[in-house]
Amino acid sequence: MSSTPPAPTAGRPRSGGTRRLPAATAREEILDAAAELFAQRGYAATSTRLIAEAVGIRQASLYYHFANKEQILAELLEATVRPSLTYAEELSTQDLDPAAALQELVRYDVGVLLGARWNIGILYALPEIATEPFTRFRQEREQLRHAYRHLAAAASPGAANPDLTGDLVFGLVESVIGMRRDLTTLPPADELSATVAAAALRLAG
Template sequence: MSSAPSVGRPRSGARRLPTGTARDEILDAAAELFAERGYAATSTRMIAEMVGVRQASLYYHFKTKEQILAELLESTVRPSLEYAAELSGQGLGPAEALHALVVYDVGVLLGARWNVGILYALPEIATEPFARFRAEREQLRLAYRRLVAADRPGTSEVTGDLVFGLVESVIGMRRDLPSLPPRAELQSSVAAAALRLAGLG
């Protein structure tokens, strides 16, 4: 008795995540396509083909392309937001806490397999499917403002926003530069620059 034919095309070894689920592989393939081809130019069919599954299988995990992008974007801010909450209970001074958050946040942005942060400026991000991402990113911005202004009443919110922008500048560096310094070196450099910008260095 012959076996049933495989579903979709065989998955590429380069795209298979060693311990990833089907959902993980869909997110990984979508991140690559969104980052390299663009969000509008990527269809759910293309994502399914890259993973090697039928579109119906993709829709089992994600109902829409917007849902895929929303989850990818949230993964770029939620770990840092949770880390900022942990820092608040550790009794660190403002400079130490800010340094720790910047190092961690830059690590998240650089550590992602694909540079999804370049999609922050998409006009679609202003729509309802991305409301949670926008809210979480704003919470992270406010965490930077609080750290910059801690023990320094009257500090302009703009300074905190500048530090936040400095951290996110690594997204553009990752896109534009042919090579980056080692991750730890870049994390340290951005954190030192953030402290100077905040007047805490």
């Protein structure tokens, strides 16, 4: 029965409270808070009001940075594929053996999926992803799929269905999203990335 105000809820600092990410911009804080809420409560159950509260800003300030919830999710999703897509383009300009390039792309891509603070890839299956605000994400993810298909075909020229081999490697890479969700302990990210890359090479034959 004390008159002390309640302590701030862990992870949900209010205005003037602790910053979530010490060196982040407001925009980055919004993305981070939204990612946590989307991944833990679900996308449908998370409102922009709740995101603003978690950051400790007014909802109006959130709308200064993002037009709506879709735009926040789109940016988070694009961040799960764009670095790997850029890296695939870089690899294609180098004079690498296709198997080595495939192994390197898998290693990098798994690192991106494991390295994000929140496991946003679990939202790939949302029905909303089929709608317009997510067109760019869908296109970039398809481009990444095609990079895998291209490398898998080059790495095993005799394969009966090289596109399918690329799709299976792509699926193997994204399976770390489910592992991160389901397993209580995972190997360190660099070890797991290397293991998946070696497994992808064996898979591609």
